Amino acid sequence: MLNPIDTGKVIRDGGAIGRFPDEIHPGVAWWMAACFVMTTRADRLAVAHDGKAATAEFFDRMRLGAINVQHYACLVLDRGVAGQDELLATMKELERVPGMRVTSDQGIVTVTLYDCDGNPLTERTGLLVIRRMIAEDRVPIPVNAECKGRIQSYAEAAG
Incomplete structure (x- = not known):
């Protein structure tokens, strides 16, 4: 795994939490999104962020991770801020x-x-599986370009 993290310390309380850049890095958002799409078998995912400069790269990586998951071709609906x-x-x-x-x-x-x-994810509703996948470096990747999902703005989808 490139740039490993302490999964037991970082992946908890409904997601991933850590001090940047010491405990968490933007790649974690990619890993979390890819594993989340796979464990939920999601074909659609709503995403948002707080608009702060510190979260911009995490948000970009999160969206990219969600569209690059094996054969799921997830539609990521970007709610923005x-x-x-x-x-x-x-x-x-x-x-x-x-x-x-x-x-x-x-x-x-x-x-x-x-x-x-x-509800925020719990150990019983998928967080434990995601933590294990990341700890064991089993983050899913796309099968091929045709299986890749896409990102669409929520406003465009709703309009």
């Missing part, structure tokens, strides 16, 4: 799709994963 409540409303409006959101506060970056009901 949105609070948690806005993302959860979007997920519900899209008929219960899973979601992800990246935030930062005082050097701590958080990548939160939400199940189809809008």
Whole structure:
């Protein structure tokens, strides 16, 4: 694994949380998204961020990870800058799709994963599987270019 992390310390509490750049790096967002799409078998995923400069690269990597997962061809619906409540409303409006959101506060970056009901992922609902996949360097990659998903703005999809 390039640039390993302490998965037990970082992948917890509904996603990945760590001090940047010491404990977490943007590649973690890619890994989390790819593993999340695979474990949920998602064909659509709603994503958002807090609009801070510290989360921009994490958000970009998260979106790219979600569209590069084996044969799933996931449609990533980019909500852009949105609070948690806005993302959860979007997920519900899209008929219960899973979601992800990246935030930062005082050097701590958080990548939160939400199940189809809008609850942060728990050990029992997939976080343990994702942690193991990353720890064992089993992050999924695309089978071929035809299987690659795409990113679409939420406004464009809703409009």
